[in-house]
Amino acid sequence: MMEAYQYPDGSITYPGHPIGPGGEEPVDTIDLSEYTAEVITWTTSTAAPPGVREPNTLAVVEFDVDGEPVRAIGGVTTGEEVEIGDEVRPVYIEELREPGAGIREPDSQEWDGYRFEPV
């Protein structure tokens, strides 16, 4: 599940926060993996940190959830270039980078998640 939070003013954030942009607590969750998104911008990183695939193509994408925009960042599944404006869909990946290879404590966070696949 690619969980986003929705707040009383209708705004949605990914990830969710205890208090939303309007200063209120969330009232609902939304699974963004059920939606497609548009590429806002992208880059291919060739200087990846320990435990990360190289090259690592990343994209910032924007979902349209019933008229409410919500953005997310993630890798591109193919590792190939995409273009601004391309449509992508989230694809589940069990392990996005190698836990423990980098500085962050392996148990401190989840390592699975979603990459984006061009539609």
Place this chain on the structure above:
Amino acid sequence: MENVAIIGASMTQFGQRDGWVLDLLSEAGTACLDDAGVSPDAIDHLYVSNMASGEFEGQTGIMNAIAHDLAAMPAYTARIDQTSSSGGAGVKHAWQSVASGASEMTLLVGAEKMTHRTTPEATDVIASITHPVEYKHGVTLPSFAGLTARLYLDTYDAPRESLGKVAVKNHRHGVHNPHAQFQKEVDLETVLESPIVADPLRLYDFCPITDGSAALMFCPESVAKEYTDDYVLVPGVGGATDTHVVHERTDPTTMRGVVESSDIAYEMADMEPADVDVAELHDMFTILEFLQSEDLGFFEKGEGWQAVEEGRTERGGDLPINPSGGLKSKGHPLGASGVAQVYEIYKQLMGEADKRQVDADTGLACNVGGFGNCVITTLMEAN
């Protein structure tokens, strides 16, 4: 509230240094005491700007260690961590300590020791500031720069070459900075043909990994007059934050922390962007110089690249930006960088910048933490 003055400044050689973080802090700290003509027992507050001595070196408690090494006890001390803007945050804390009346003499020393780590290791230490949803994708600060640069070039129809010209300019400026890590010019062709790091940005669009330290001495203007006739005033300093999660920003090409922190500083100093004669900006990546020069109000949104193309930000231009060579040429020892920016403006306003000297009565330093997550803007003027 009394005016806050800077009466002394120092910086070490930036680059790959043999010493460790405490050695670097001591080197800059003793040099600043000497430059200001202040005895260690006169120091009321001692702040240390540093992002990650524990992570890089396994050395914590450095604020107490340097207080001891400089014989500054029983001065109040604290380590200031605001990631890459730790130096600027130190300036703000030092300024507040004097402006509030809590301290009549405050020493600020910033330092970072980084080059003993490999580039991937250092990149990961810095990337550990990211949100878990960013970190697990291998997002790094350079990749934020690549994402933003592509959007900026696309949105404002700016040529890729304009980013390269920031690197060329700042390397040219750094030739005359004896403390800079790189004191050599690079041509545009070299920049544009260097290896890709985060497409469309290449190696020469990025600052290096650096060891170094810098220090400043703050006091009320009335106390400054007891030590010297020549000092620099700090009429405004502002700090602000933007989202921790970078992709949540509605317009990624606007750094709200820069806008908000400079608004605070301008209002405090009763100044406008047009009043600034010289600026040191946080060019950790070339794209950041465009964004800051626009969000500080120097140029219209989307036109910062044109100012670089027209040579307006050269040392001889109408608004010299990064006469020190910037982070790009001078280097970026995280906790020291914001202090070294103010050091450069201090030297410019004191007329002590030698071959780097520009004609300036006022100056601005903008220090950026993360990818604009935390920002400190400092305004200065000659007395």
